[in-house]
Amino acid sequence: MKHILIADDDANIRALVRHVLLREGYRVTEAEDGLAAERLTETETFDLAILDVMMPGLDGYTLCERLREREDLPIILLTARDQLADKERGYRHGTDDYVTKPFEPEELLFRIKALFRRYLHVSLDRIRLNQIIIDRKTAEVTDGETVFLLPLKELELLSQLAQFPGRVFSREDLIRLIWGADYEGDDRTVDVHIKRLRQRFAGYEQDFTIETVRGLGYKIEVKGR
Template identity: 90%
Template structure:
């Protein structure tokens, strides 16, 4: 269930948003100002944030910037002002979308769903396992400080397992997915590549482990998942 943060000092707007989002099956957490919203963001995990621009304590622009510093999540700014300069400020502070009050709830839902689709595509290119991040676009794996330049097949194998943590892949399935259906070598090549990956990431067992499931194949378990 997607978890959405609503930050708005108008209780009527919060009530409207809560009704619409709960009806769509989202989980909702509310904050009456920017300060409270930032406090919540430090203790809870959100999938998307809807922020009013004009709030006491901390406005939506500042809150948007703070949230961006903590994590990469979709953000929609709500405002009663339809000035181009205001929208420019919103995008400069990191918002993904901008909705002017009064708004149609259905339009807001369309925008929310579009953002989730956009972030899903982006997320598929970046796979995170605690400190370890796999970027399939740049073919790099990093822990935030060190960049691991893996041979192509090792990278593809690690990415395939990491996309589906907890799922067991047989050797035959991995051969087909990574080496191709016309591969004529021994499926033990998977074992060799798994061994190399385990050696490369021997110091990261607190982040993830590559586990052998006897008689079946291999899977990745992400710590704390």
């Protein structure tokens, strides 16, 4: 279930957006101002943020910029302003889209779904497990400060599991996908690589865990989702 943050000091706007998103099956968390929204992003994981531009405490432009500095998620700015200069400012601060009030709820939904499709395409090479980011193009895994240089098979195994959180892969599946159908070794090699990954990321269990599903195989569980 996608988790969406709504930050707006207008309770009526929050109620309208919440109603539309819940109807579509999204999980919704609300903030009444920019500072409250920023605090929420420090303790929870969101798949998309809808931010009002004019909020007390911390405006939407600044919050958008701060979010961009530490995570990669779709952001929509809501504003009563329809001036080109204001939109330019929003895009300069890192927003993905810009919706002018008053707006049709269905239009907002279209834009949300379009952003999720766009980010899904981009995320094929960049996988996020909360603060852990897997970049398949550069073959790097990072928590934003430390870079983990994994052996190729460990990277491929972690990436395969991380692409499908909650999905169980058998040892046979993982051998075929990572080592190839012509691999002649013991499928227990998967267990060895899983053990190494668990050791490497033992300090990140608040972000994700690699779970053993007895009699079936392995899966990744991402915390907060």
